[in-house]
Amino acid sequence: MNSSNQQNLPLLPPFAYRSINRCSLPAAILGSLEFQQHPAALLIDGVQEFHSELFNTLQTMDDPDDRVEHFKEYMRSCFLLDHLDEAGYVSDHKRYQRGKANYLRLLRGWMFNASGTEGAVLKSWVTSRFGLLPRNHLGPLHDYDSHNYQAYLAGYAQGLYNTNALEAQLDLLYGFCQYELQRRFPDTSHWRLYRGVNRLQDHDVLAQPEQREYVLLLNNLNSFSHSSEHAESFGDYVFHTQVPSAKILFFPELLPGILKGEREYLVIGGAYRVSLR
Known part of the structure; x- marks a missing residue:
């Protein structure tokens, strides 16, 4: 792309992102039209380093099904998904029984209703990691004082309350997804x-x-x-x-x-x- 065409690309509006994220590129770049046309790998801070054992083991496995099973077992072990009491889960909170909330339930909840509690958690995770702000949840989110925006804030606060490192689970889900895309489709950008x-x-x-x-x-x-x-x-x-x-x-x-x-x-x-x- 020549420089004149680059200058004609519409910029990402300031209301669509925040200046701080936890990714290898700032939101103004990864959210831009230029990134869509000329993408680069995105790395969430610390994921590859902290979970290097997982990715090193995956590299030794040729069968995608074996890698999937190893990933699921690693998630159960790393986040104590089968032993939530050891992870500090308190079961006597009568109002919010969120002990079974995990990355799989978030995905299922999104598929059922992207504007539900699970959708709010996923959108807030994107904001935290990539810096891109949500534009719609139960309706437009153009006004921070609107009912829709307050409902969104309440949704992700409730969705994260009394759970076991849900955002860290999503970090690893994204890392595994990117690994598998590169492993299975190395020539597909x-x-x-x-x-x-x-x-x-x-x-x-x-x-x-x-x-x-x-x-x-x-x-x-x-x-x-x-x-x-x-x-x-x-x-x-x-x-x-x-x-x-x-x-x-x-x-x-x-x-x-x-x-x-x-x-x-x-x-x-x-x-x-x-x-x-």
């Missing part, structure tokens, strides 16, 4: 994915380069499908885009048998150039 929407106006339109071509500011976490037909069931319009591998938190084949019947990709947001059908 982008994925052509589809999303069904009822109204284009539900997204911030940053530019319209051509007819039926838009630059959208997506929510900080989104569901996509690999199939346009599947995406059509979620809205009157379908747009497709090229999603960098570095922005995929979850893909359907990552944990086979765990989320039966779901074919969703969880995609980290920012600015994307999309084509509308």
